[in-house]
Amino acid sequence: MNSRQGMEVFLHGRHIGMLTGTSLRLAFQYDADVVAEYGSGATLLSLSLPLSRKKLTGPSVYNYFDGLLPEGQVRSQLAMDNGVSAPDALGLLRVLGADCAGAVQVLPAGVNPQQAGNGKSLTHGEVANIVEALPTWDLPEDFMITASLGxxxxxxxxxxxxxxxxxxxxxxxxTHIIKPDPLDSPVPHLLASEDWALKVASAAGLPAAESWLETFGSRRAIVVKRFDRTAAGGRVHQEDFTQALGLSSANKYEGTTASPSRLTKLTSLAAPHTRDEEEFLRQLLRAVTFNALIGNGDAHSKNYAVLILDGGEVRLAPLYDAAPTLLLHSASVNAGHTLGGQIRLPYLTFEHLVNEGVAWGLQGSEARLTATQALESAAEAAAATPSVEEISFLRELVPARAQDLLNGRTARRSLA
Structure with a gap:
């Protein structure tokens, strides 16, 4: 496979530029008519790649397009199956770029995006076989993987x-993501707890991805409705926080407590493109507070995202991949992001959350009210949201953690 050939980049089905380069060195050139229409410096594809008449190069280009691809074992196997090296983002996008996160498509030169079409209908047995085979993708020869998600x-x-x-x-x-229970996860009941947490978030008034649990053959899985797809089958553009900040997927966890925090940098970059800057900050603080409350040790920069509307307006994406990992596995202590100078979940307090919101630009009283309301509504929703028996203790533990935080203490990790 020759990944040195350029790739066509489309957004909402419209050609917007060319991606060229090899391996770790990529360059992206926006189409002149796109720059003329939206204006140099405007946001269209990514906050880290503003429109420019010049060819864009450097880490931000690679990190954005590489961020469209899977990580770890998933990526290694897809690379091996398709005869490319795992770091070769261009080579992998040649295979997987037809359906990526958001509204972007990366296609071989001369190939037009197919906006319509239902693909290949599957029987119940075929779906079960596909899910049961993960992570090996032991698929029939006519099932070619052409979609990608980080x-x-x-x-x-x-x-x-x-x-x-x-x-x-x-x-x-x-339109949907199906994730079966991992075969080797140290976190018990991971998918059941993720499904429960997303339902709690929604009941608490937080925008969250819609999900349900289903059994496919011998594998139980969580089915998640993609928030970057419309009911009519269209694409909604989005990017995760690593892409917005020009960071690599490998750096998805913030690794320092130095000021300014990563989320402070993100809000400084994104808020000016929102319709209501203060409301955007409140929404993010609610989401961050919820993840801290449930003990989500996977709340890193690839598990937060923004929506980018045509015209450049930025909105916070719904919560996704939210699970109370700390409460199921004691080693899951990383908050993902530094919050008010603290990055360890067991040591987070209410004041850390408030101070983080203030660092973004919220008034102290507004940050305090926002975090308080987020904790109270999530506690009420947790107590009222049904769960499978194995994680029923969370319905009592999460409200108790909320009260701990509201009382100025660190949140307990068990009911004992």
Whole structure:
């Protein structure tokens, strides 16, 4: 496979530029008519790649496009299956770029995006076989993987049509993510707790991805409706925080408590592009507070995202990949981001949350009210949201943690 050839980049089906380069060195050139229409410096594809008449090079280009691809074992296997090296983002996008996160498509030169089409209809047995085979992708020869989503967990992207499933080949729009229980996760009941946490967030008034649990053959899985897809099967553009900040996926966890925090940098970059800067900061503080409350040790920069609307308006994306990992596995202590100078979940307090919001630009009283309301609404929702028996203790533990934080203490990690 020759990954040295340039790739066409489309957004919402419109050609916006060319991606060229090899291995770790990529360059991106926006189309002149796109720059003329939106203006140099405008936001279209990524906050880290503002429109420019000049060819864009450097780490931000590689990190944005590389961030469209899976990580870890998932990436290594896809690379091996397709005869490219794992770091070769251009080579992998040649295979997987037809359906990526957001509204971007990266296609071989001369290939037009296919906006319509239902892909290949699947029987219940075929879906079960696909899910059961993960992470090996022991697929029939006519099932070519052409869709991509970041992350380290094994998952399959399918399209939901009239109550059935279809394989999103040839650039068809995938609408749902199916993640079976990991075979070797140290976190017990991970997917059940993720499904529960997303339902709690929604009940608490936080925008969150819609999910449910389902068994496919012998594997239980969480099915997540993609928030970057419309009910009519269209694409909504989004990027995660690593892409917005020009960071590599390998640096998804913030590794320092030095000021300014990563989230402070993100808000400084994104807030000026929002319709209501203060509301954007409040929404982010609610999301951060919720993840701290439930003990989400996976709340890193690839598990937060922004939506980028046509015209450059930025909005915070719904919560996703939210699970109370600390409460299920004691070693999961990393908060993902530094919050008010603290990066360890067991040591976070209410004041850390408030101070982080203040660092973004919120008034102290506004940050305090926002965090208080987020804790109170999440505690009420947690107590009222049903769960499977194995994690039923969370319905009591999460409200108790909320009260601990509101009382100025660190949050307990068990009911004992």
């Amino acid at each position: 992350g380290v967990q094994s998952k399959v992207l399918l399209s939901r049509i009239d109550g059935g499933w279809s394989w999103p080949g040839s650039g068809a729009v995938s």
